[in-house]
Amino acid sequence: MAVVDVSEELKSLSSTMGSIEAVLDLDKMRADVAVLEEQAAAPSLWDDPESAQKVTSRLSYLQGQVRRAEQLRSRVDDLEVLFELAEAEDDEDARAEAESELTDVRKAVEELEVRTLLSGEYDSRExxxxxxxxxxxxxxxxxxxxxxxxxxxxxxxxxxxxxxxxxxxxxxxxxxxxxxxxxxxxxxxxxxxxxxxxxxxxxxxxxxxxxxxxxxxxxxxxxxxxxxxxxxxxxxxxxxxxxxxxxxxxxxxxxxxxxxxxxxxxxxxxxxxxxxxxxxxxxxxxxxxxxxxxxxxxxxxxxxxxxxxxxxxxxxxGNQMRSYVLHPYQMVKDLRTEFEVGNPTAVLDGDIDGFLEAGIRWRKQQEK
The missing domain is CATH 3.30.70.1660 (Alpha-Beta Plaits)
Structure with a gap:
């Protein structure tokens, strides 16, 4: 991958990450975590088990989201250093490692971006x-x-x-x-x-x-x-x-x-x-x-x-939304998004994130 192309992609990734951070409103998330941590530490928390469950569940979720965004931002920022070191040392192994990390980070950013598309009235619910x-x-x-x-x-x-x-x-x-x-x-x-x-x-x-x-x-x-x-x-x-x-x-x-x-x-x-x-x-x-x-x-x-x-x-x-074909060939295909995979066994074992992401993006397009 050319140095110029890498530089442009890193800028694009950083910009996308900035947009995601703005939509997620990490500062508000951190403030909410602080409030929930205070509530979770209260001796009377489990006097009301239902309320306690909601507090601990919400706290765990927000902590996970903040941690995920912070770690991803750190990985995005570190990519530039990885490529610079690889070029400075003219090291093919280091360059391959940097490109592999770029691929992984790009996928992680796309996955987190999907979360920002969930803005419907009830989307945040269980x-x-x-x-x-x-x-x-x-x-x-x-x-x-x-x-x-x-x-x-x-x-x-x-x-x-x-x-x-x-x-x-x-x-x-x-x-x-x-x-x-x-x-x-x-x-x-x-x-x-x-x-x-x-x-x-x-x-x-x-x-x-x-x-x-x-x-x-x-x-x-x-x-x-x-x-x-x-x-x-x-x-x-x-x-x-x-x-x-x-x-x-x-x-x-x-x-x-x-x-x-x-x-x-x-x-x-x-x-x-x-x-x-x-x-x-x-x-x-x-x-x-x-x-x-x-x-x-x-x-x-x-x-x-x-x-x-x-x-x-x-x-x-549409009412009929996905086909799982095990014979005469192997394929699972979403009839709305056209997203498909050739491994029904993995899909039926819970590997459906690709379908969920494609469906969420498709739905957002339909709303425009």
Missing amino acids: AVVNIRAEAGGVDAADFAEKLQRMYLRWAERHGYKTELYETSYAEEAGIKSTTFSVQVPYAYGTLSVEQGTHRLVRISPFDNQGRRQTSFAGVEVLPVVEKTDHIEIDESELRVDVYRSSGPGGQGVNTTDSAVRLTHIPTGIVVSCQNERSQIQNKATAMNVLQAKLLERRRQEEQAKMDALKGDGGNSW
Whole structure:
């Protein structure tokens, strides 16, 4: 790489990093960290476990973001020194090392830049993810379970806390549906681009004739409701059913009727929770998920009104959004962004950051 080209790229990277730092507002982040550290050190912090969890989670997230930005700025600034030393010593190994670091830093800056694109009303919220098997019988149920694992593995790779609320197992294999939360700031903004229908094409392991099968699973991503959202639910509009929690194959995981299913009569929305041992806890969690669904419904209605005013025919979000092809070739492709990879195994093991980044950038383009 020519010295002039390197110099221009380093200037561009430094400028991009400056823009990112301005949007992130690192000074405010540091001030927020100081306040949260004070709160976390208070002896009475855990008198209110729910509040304590929010304080420690927010503190950990902000500390990580500040550290990530500071370390990346340091790497950007150090690049110039690396190239200068390589040129001064006319050392090919040092030059190759500097170019490798430049490639890594460029990728890290692009990833951090995506974070600055999450500026929607609810983007900073934690997320509730619901996955359901659709057309395709047992293959669809198996696919739904693969998607559940994919998102949980993605969260695990990043160190994000998750909580499983409910899983309804299919009779032969896989799951009918599942609901879980990803408890980190900006989880909703990040994962909301995953909403839609996912399609799997493969030789069915459940077909004794070895035929190719296409199956579908739906992904719904909701923002976690906060106290300021004013989502009121009239108890008279709810039907509450209790039942016994069960695991795969109908094995009892609880000997009491602690699982709760809520039906919101005006909208027909149904949510379930069986994760907790207590019926009261399960009902509280189910209410939170129901509120999240009603909040998302309200957001979509408001968006539809805006789209109508802008003359948007509703084409900005297609329902079928990604294909996972395992046969006759190997590929995962996003149908909106055209982003694709040739390693479905890695994707289904949680390596989806490329899809998330492409989806977030695509969404931002649609908003212009």
